[in-house]
Amino acid sequence: MTDDLPTLTAEITDRAARVRDEIAEAAVRAGRDPGDVTLVAVTKTRPIETVRAALAAGLRDLGENRVSELVEKSDAVPGEGQGGDVRWHLIGSLQRNKARDAAARADLFHALDSVRLADALDKKAADAGRVLDVLVQVNVSGEDAKHGVAPEATAALLAHAASLPHVRAVGLMGMAAIAESDAELERVVRPAFRRLRALFDANAGLSVLSMGMSGDFPVAVEEGATHVRVGTALFGPR
Ligand SMILES: *Cc1c(COP(=O)(O)O)cnc(C)c1O
Numbered sequence: 001m002t003d004d005l006p007t008l009t010a011e012i013t014d015r016a017a018r019v020r021d022e023i024a025e026a027a028v029r030a031g032r033d034p035g036d037v038t039l040v041a042v043t044k045t046r047p048i049e050t051v052r053a054a055l056a057a058g059l060r061d062l063g064e065n066r067v068s069e070l071v072e073k074s075d076a077v078p079g080e081g082q083g084g085d086v087r088w089h090l091i092g093s094l095q096r097n098k099a100r101d102a103a104a105r106a107d108l109f110h111a112l113d114s115v116r117l118a119d120a121l122d123k124k125a126a127d128a129g130r131v132l133d134v135l136v137q138v139n140v141s142g143e144d145a146k147h148g149v150a151p152e153a154t155a156a157l158l159a160h161a162a163s164l165p166h167v168r169a170v171g172l173m174g175m176a177a178i179a180e181s182d183a184e185l186e187r188v189v190r191p192a193f194r195r196l197r198a199l200f201d202a203n204a205g206l207s208v209l210s211m212g213m214s215g216d217f218p219v220a221v222e223e224g225a226t227h228v229r230v231g232t233a234l235f236g237p238r
Pocket of ligand 1: 044091092215
């Protein structure tokens with residue numbers, strides 16, 4: 001993509017309109033209100049010009065997966081928690097030694113996967129004088145055991161988070177395996193999203209269901225996603 005702001009803004013505006021259309025069509029197919037789906041624009045690895053163009057294109061929810069990049073970009077474009085008017089989503093797994101910056105900068109953290117990380121975030125959010133909204137990341141694909149808690153462990157981690165004064169668990173996040181075909185979307189991805197949706201329904205009081213990326217967000221919306229995390233479809237290949 002070009003780095004000329006008006007041209008970049010026009011390209012992103014175009015792509016965002018297409019993504020929003022696909023979200024709306026999927027929502028309607030599922031009898032849902034398209035307004036109930038938040039498009040998180042994943043700006044990871046992109047320069048700050050792309051963030052500015054995304055804002056000019058009307059995107060307000062931005063996603064990063066590395067704390068260092070979140071710090072850099074939220075210095076330039078502050079999130080709601082810092083008095084700005086965008087929402088920064090930290091979507092990647094987090095090491096405890098980065099909890100301080102994460103707790104201070106993220107408006108929603110999507111990848112809580114352990115009690116120890118919850119405790120670290122609670123402490124650092126308290127230091128920052130805020131309550132951090134988090135999602136429990138659940139491993140529903142079964143393929144990458146490193147990220148996300150097992151489905152059976154979800155309720156316990158939610159309960160632990162609920163016991164912490166400076167962390168608020170508001171929902172669940174999950175990733176499906178990458179589908180290579182429409183057949184795989186149906187055979188592998190949809191069942192993974194259904195498992196996450198079932199967990200979401202089984203745990204009372206949750207409002208956010210974060211699932212779906214460029215390759216599978218229409219299926220995620222059909223299966224109940226409230227937040228889709230889309231990078232490539234908005235900004236081109238990384
Ligand atoms: C990079 C990333 C995305 C966006 O991926 P695209 O395929 O570019 O849409 C979504 N979620 C997470 C957790 C990511 O790391």
